[in-house]
Each structure stands twice: as C-alpha cells, then as structure tokens.
Amino acid sequence: MVTGDETKIKERIAELIAQIEKANRRYYVEDNPTLSDAQYDKLFRELQALEKEHPELCLDSSPTQKVGAKKNEVFSEVKHRIPMLSLANALDMGEFSDFVGRVQKLLGAAANNLEYVVEYKFDGLATEIVYHNAQLEVASTRGDGIIGENVTDNFCTIKSVPQCLTQNLLTQVPEIFEVRGEVIMEIANFEKLNEQRLAAEEKVFANPRNAAAGSLRQLDPEVTATRPLDFYAYAVASTEGLNIRTEEEGRKLLKELGFKTQETLFVTKSVDEIASYYERMIIERDYLPFEIDGIVIKVNRLDLQEQLGMRARTPRWAVALKFPPREEYTKLLDITVQVGRSGALTPVAELEPVNIGGVIVKRATLHNQEEINRKDIRIGDTVIVRRQGDVIPAVVGVVKEKRSGKEKPYQLPDSCPVCSSPATKENDANVALRCSNPHCPAKISERLIHFVSRKAMDIESLGEKLLVKLLDIGMISSLQDIFALQVEKLAELERMGEKSAANVITAIDNARNPELARFIYSLGIRHVGEQTAKVFAKQYKSLDKFLAASLEDLQQVPDVGPVVAQSIVDFINDPVEKKTIEGLLANGVMVQENTAEDIVGGVFAGQIVVVTGTLSTLSRGQAHAEIEKRGGKITSSVSKSTTMLVAGENAGSKLKKAQDQGVRIVEEEEFAALLKA
Secondary structure: OOOHHHHHHHHHHHHHHHHHHHHHHHHHHOOOOOOOHHHHHHHHHHHHHHHHHOHHHOOOOOHHHOOOOOOOOOOOEEEOOOOOOOOOEEOOHHHHHHHHHHHHHHHHHHHOOOOEEEEEEEOOEEEEEEEEOOEEEEEEEOOOOOEEEEOHHHHOOOOOOOOEOOOOOOOOOOOEEEEEEEEEOOHHHHHHHHHHHHHOOOOOOOOHHHHHHHHHOOOOHHHHHOOOOEEEEEEEOOOOOOOOOEHHHHHHHHHHOOOOOOOOOEEEOOHHHHHHHHHHHHHHHHHOOOOEEEEEEEEOEHHHHHHHOEOOOOEOOEEEEEOOOOEEEEEEEEEEEEEOOOOEEEEEEEEEEEEEOOEEEEEEEOOOHHHHHHHOOEEOOEEEEEOOOOOOOEEEEEOHHHOOOOOEEOOOOOEOOOOOOEEEOOOOOOOOOEEOOOOOHHHHHHHHHHHHOOOOOOOOOOOHHHHHHHHHOOOOOOHHHHHHOOHHHHHOOOOOHHHHHHHHHHHHHHOOOOOHHHHHHHOOOOOOOHHHHHHHHHHHOOHHHHHOOOHHHHHOOOOOOHHHHHHHHHHHHOHHHHHHHHHHHHOOOOOOOOOOOOOOOOOOOOOEEEEEOEOOOOOHHHHHHHHHHOOOEEOOOOOOOOOEEEEOEOOOHHHHHHHHOOOEEEEHHHHHHHHHO
C-alpha cells in the first residue's frame, strides 16, 4: 500500500529529476544555463539524499546515475570506449575530509603513505581525443558520459591540439590512445571575442565556459577556426600498454607527446598542505589567464585507484573541491540611482538578497544606461550577479528564459534624483549622465567620503555615517570644515561622548600634514587616481608648483594625456575649488613638499610588497612611500606574485597566507634596518 508520505516523496523526486534534466540540457547541450552551479548542486544533493533514504524509488534513468545530458541531434554519436565519469563535489573542507576518510577506510593498510595529486578544475568543456596509430582519429564531448558528440572537424582547428603524436623510444603509445582534457577560452581572448561580437551587433557570451562550448559546437568548422580555443590535457583514459604507475607519470607522458598541460601540478601526502593550497587558490585564481572553479584531488597511484573503484557516475578515488561561488542567480527587484562625487549617475540593481561566496549581496552596479541596454536588463528579471575578489558586485547577464512578460525596461532619469538638477552628457563619446549642479548634496557627500578615505587623507575615525550626519545637521558643508571641527561640539552629538569626540579630533589633527601625493588624490580631481597623483607629486615637488602648472606643462608629464591635463586645469581655475584649497590651508593643513628622490637600485628594487598590521614608527601610507621610493611595488593582497610581506603588530590573515606560500616575511625591526641600508 502506498502512503501519502511516499506519494509526496515520489512527486518530489520526479520534480527534481525534471528540473535537473532541464538544467543539464541547458548547460551541456545548449550552452545557456538557467541555474547557477550552487543552485544546481543544491537540487542534485536533495535528489541524492531522497534516493539514499528511499532506494526503492531510485530510477536507473535518474540524473544521479549518469553524467550530463543526452546528445544534440545536430552531431553524430560517439560512444566512449571507457565511460567519461563526472567527479563527486566537495563544497568545503569538511566534505573534503569526509572524502579522505572514505578513501583511507576503503584502502585499509594500503592507505599508509597515501599520495595525492592536486590540479586545477578547469571551467570549460570536457572532451576526449582518440588517436589511432598516433594520428588524431576522433574527438568528442563528454555528453552523458557514455555517448558524446562527434566534434572532430571542429577540434582539429584548435592550434594547441597535436594532430599527430610525436613519439620516440621513451614515449611509445599503443595503437589506440585516448586523451582526456578540457576545451577552454582564456579570459583575455574571451573579452576580445565579446568586443568583436558587440561591434558586429551579435549576442555576447555570458562567460568563457559558454564561449568555449558554443565555439566548439559550431556547425561550420570555419567558424570554430576563428575562435581562440585552447585544450589542456589532464588524463590518459586507459594505461593499457603504457609504463605508467601514477597520475603524475601520465601527465608527464602527455607533456612529452606535445599536449598542453597544467604546469603547476601539486603532489603531496599531507591533507593540511592540500587545505592550504585550496585557500591560496581561492585568491590566486583571479590572477590566472583562464577560469577555474575549484581544484581536483586524485589518489596518485593507479593501482590504488583500481582498488577503490567506481560508483554509478563518479570514481571513488577523486573529488572536485569547489571554490565558494562568485556568481549567483537572483531577482532584480528595482533599479535606483547613485550620484558619485563627480556627479555621475550610476544605476544600481536592488536585488533579492543572495549569498555569493559567504557574503549576502543585496545591491550590484549596472554601470550605465549603455550597459543596461546592451544586456537588455529589465526590472523583474532573473539576473546573474558576480562577485570577484574585492570588486563591487555587478550584474553580468540576464536569464531571459525565465521572463514572464511582466518585466519592465529601465531608463535613467534626465535629472538628478537628489537635487533635481538636469543630468547631461558632456559629449557624445561619454556614456555617463552627470548632475549639472556643482553644489548637489550627493556630490558633496561622496566627495567628503573620498577625502577622508585611507588612500587619501586617511582620517580613520571619521566614517561615512558620521560624515553624513554632520552634513545633515549643517556642522560641515565642505572639505575645509572638517579641520574646523571642535571636541565640544562633536561631544554634544547623540551617541558620541567626549572620548569618542576626542578620538575624531586626534585623527583629524594627525592628518594635517599630508604628503603631496595624498593631498592631490584626496581633492577628487576627475581622472586623477592614486598612481597619477604620485606622478604629479614626483614631477612638481610642491603644492604651489602643481597649482601653477599650465595645460602645456601638464601634458609634458609622463603618462598624462590631454583629457587628464584639461581636467586638472579646469579644477585649478575653478573659483570654488580655489576657495576649498585656500580654506584647507587656512584651517591648518600643511602639505609636505616631495623632497625625496627615488633611490636607484634600492633595497626593494624588483620586490612586490604587501604591508600588513600596525607599524609603531610609520603609518601604512608612509611605509608604502618608503618602499616605492626604493624601487618596490605595493600590492594590497597576497598573491602568487608577492615576494615580500612587511608584518607589523596584529598582522592577521595576510601573514598566514604569506607563510603558506613561502613569501619572505620582514618584521618591523628588519624593515627599519632595510630603510637605512
């Protein structure tokens, strides 16, 4: 007798199968996914859990028993001689530890001194190449793991794929030789391709993976030939007839035969080392030329792989340890407008809150009206939101298949939403609308926030909320007013108190003697960023000389073009800006002259340095200046290119990452000695 609960479970299983099959077809066949990886994993795991609890309801045709989707009718079928299995996913270190525990339990005594090989999980299209007598005979996609699509003609256009294997006495291959790997498109090539498609008014690709899959599966190989595809080999399907005992040896053979392979293969016996490598790669993936969405960990010895065996769709000897998601799908509830310090009107997506890589994202930039039009973004759409590194979340695409017809197109207003002044474009080449009112409250607020920021005047105690509050009550209305604030007045504010007020005034007083580069940057001159401000400080040495520079003089400065030069001249000659600078100087700001000369061949020459923690004798900005003066380059985060980390007190996570990566650690005492060298 079938119970009501069992009926509900069967219905839920059927619903999950339908959703996953649809997602598989969108992803594997149409190269147009409608679910994010995280959403897909959630559905798949729910189905796995239900089938585990109710094995009698598990169907042979369930997605948990196979890989991917069925073939597209356009291409002929290719049956894989050895099934191309998928990999089980671990979504965090806890699940990876569970994988290690299962492997050790299954191997028993054989698990002693177990060695793992760790590699990138390329975000591309899994493919197989079959060579017959060292000649490329057929290439196919993974498909459903048993049957793939014949893409041989297209595959032969990929320049990094050997058409004929180079063999010698050391690298003899059997008559039938099967190579597996990933077809990808490097990020720079992907961006260039999208630029070309935009210029031709063609649909752009959402990401490099879609671009690679769509390019390989073109009906016309001549079209594929124009696409910048690459192939990275990562496995030999069968080692029969080969003298290979480990994954590492298999990779070495592939490289000898002329295949492009991952250069930085990592082999270790330590699970802790794998954990450190994983944490490091979460950061370093931003510096790779291609997309990866995790790392793959395999048991290195092939005989132990055979002993561990397979499940229905995944091997027991390997796992994909996935990175926290950087993209998610969510609803665009509304579009609001933010006014920047230059008056630019920036459309902002108000989102249904979504967790992306452990951070709840509610808002994301839409850049400008041109971007909204190009991507056809509408209020009510299901959108793809990307968060990468420290970059502000952005809407990168729309899932148009989820439209109901109720979505509303959006047009930026032609007036400022804060002060109602006209919003105009400066010229036809400029895509940004700007508020025309120089006294717009939004401009003033954003400019004040920039002025006190860490890379500008660095007034840490004067945060955004307090600034806005001081503006609202009229205690400040311009930059110079900050240096006229008094403890007694601040202490009268709600939730402030005398001690907090004194801390704010102390921070303001500590900022009264800024370096020239910081002061120029803090003024918020359009087109003048932190590095450009340093160039001007080096060129002009003093504030007076900088303010006296003519258009012709400015254009002679290295790396300064006519647009930047004109922007500075306009700023210098603006009566309001002149009054602002005069007011700052009158209120006790004394800008330091840049008298220091760069030390040729200095102790930091060629070094890429991160400064972290608190130094007792120098501020962070002063330390940066001293390092750059001696030939070093400053970066804000530890990456594979970092060569040195200067560690003050409470150095935190950056210190640990540097230690894990073997970066040279310099403590404050040694740093002071280097500055004197």
